[in-house]
Amino acid sequence: MIDEVEITIASHPRWLRMARSLVEIFCREYQGDAATVRAIVLAVDESLANVMKHAYGGNQSRPIRVICRCDGSEVTIEICDDGREFNPFAQAVPPPDEMRLGGRGIFLISSVMDECEYLREDGWNRIRLIKRLPLSLAVS
Amino acid sequence: MEINIKNADTNAVVEVSGDVDMSNSPRLREALLKVMRDGHGSMVVVSLEQVEYVDSSGIASLVEGLQEARKRKVSFRLAGLNDGPRHVLELTRLIDVFDVYPSQAEALQA
Structure with a gap:
């Protein structure tokens, strides 16, 4: 069985909290592990912030779709926008440096998720973040 | 996010509560620089x-505060990290860059 939930938010930072809440509630349906839920929420928040800053360039009224899906063995989050083409995972990710003020978001996303994919389809950026469930928690 | 600044003769305490993300991290940055x-x-x-969540923009605000403190030879301390903020600092390998204390009281006494 595949469960799926989708919301569309405006590209305004004030909606980040709502998106985090949705993802947290969805993941808690499948995950008892607080650290894993926290990691997924962090990756989604950082991805949304990247869309707002880079794909939409600060335009705060564009749509961002957030789709949460679980097939029992892994949680997949898709984040879709119709802003300018922007592949966050094509950027070089320098190692953390205490003196740098920005640029840690993509490093964090890559660090906490099992798979991160980017697709450009029909004028939409699609980011797919995958976190596999621990075997003891996987559901059929 | 709420920020409450308490000034004393020899120190300042910046109490933060709520999530710190892209929507409000510039306010945290401004508060730290103003202090x-x-x-x-x-x-x-x-x-x-009172903070359960900090994203990379919040971390950047803390780093900027630390940098400003070093310039001014001020001791810059973080207190009372919950699991979420601690995890982000660990992932970004900044946990050892900051002076971290279990609580506000211990940070002030050390």
């Missing part, structure tokens, strides 16, 4: 006991 500019004592304690 430093106003020059209250030789120590700034950022109390994060």
Whole structure:
């Protein structure tokens, strides 16, 4: 069985909290592990912030779709926008440096998720973040 | 996010509560820089006991505060990290860059 939930938010930072809440509630349906839920929420928040800053360039009224899906063995989050083409995972990710003020978001996303994919389809950026469930928690 | 600044003769405490993300991290940055500019004592304690979530923009605000403190030779301390903020600092390998204390009281006493 595949469960799926989708919301569309405006590209305004004030909606980040709502998106985090949705993802947290969805993941808690499948995950008892607080650290894993926290990691997924962090990756989604950082991805949304990247869309707002880079794909939409600060335009705060564009749509961002957030789709949460679980097939029992892994949680997949898709984040879709119709802003300018922007592949966050094509950027070089320098190692953390205490003196740098920005640029840690993509490093964090890559660090906490099992798979991160980017697709450009029909004028939409699609980011797919995958976190596999621990075997003891996987559901059929 | 709420920010409450308590100034004393020898230190300043910046109490933060709520999530810190892209929507409000510039306010945290401004608060930290203002405390430093106003020059209250030789120590700034950022109390994060009421913060469950910090994203990379919040981390950048803390790093900027740390950098400003170093310029001014002010001791910059983080207190009361919950699991979420601690995890992000660990992932970004900044946990050892900051002076971290279990609580605001311990940060002020150390």
